[in-house]
Amino acid sequence: MSEKFPVTPAIRSLRQRGVVFSEHLYAYEDKGGTAVSARELGVDEHCVIKTLVMEDERRQPLVVLMHGDCEVSTKNLARLLNVKTIVPCSPEMANRHSGYLVGGTSPFGTRKMMPIYMERSILELDRIYINGGKRGFLVGVTPKDVQAILQPILVDVAIGKNN
DSSP states (O other): OOOOOOOOHHHHHHHHTTOOOEEEEOOOOTTOHHHHHHHHHTSOGGGEEEEEEEEETTOOEEEEEEETTEEEOHHHHHHHHTOSOEEEOOHHHHHHHHSSOTTSOOSSSOSSOOOEEEEGGGGGSSOEEEEEEETTEEEEEOHHHHHHHHOOEEEOOEEETTO
16 A cells, blocks of 8 residues: 655645755654654664744744754753844744644745744754655755755754753
C-alpha cells in the first residue's frame, strides 16, 4: 500500500524551489510534540525541528526554529532583538499568522511573511525533520536548504541539550 502524502503550501513552496526532501507521515498525538514524532520516525529528537510562532510586546509575529529537545530562552531572544518581551502566540494567533494549525506549523509557505530566527547549531546537523504543514507530517531536508530558502537570522537562544 502506498501512502498518500499531503500537498500543503509548504510542499508547494519546497517543490517550487527545487528542494530535495523526504516525506514522513506518522500517527499524530495531541500535545505529543517532537518526542512523539522522533519516536515514530526513529530519529534523534535533536534533529526534529520545532516551528514556533511567537510575538513581541507590540504583537509583531516572528518564527523561531528550534531543536525538538530544547526550549527557547525568550529572555535572551528579546534581549537580542532589543524588545521588552517575546512570548508564544496563542494557538489562534499562530494559526492566523502562519495559515497552519498548531502542531502542523511549517516555516515554509506561511500565510504572512514573518522574520525567521533559527538556532545556529541546527546548521551542524546533516539532516533535519521539520513540519510539512499538517499534523503528523514531517519533511526531511538539509539545514543548508532551509537556510537558503528561508534566509533565517541565526541565533543562540537554546536551553537544553548541549547548552
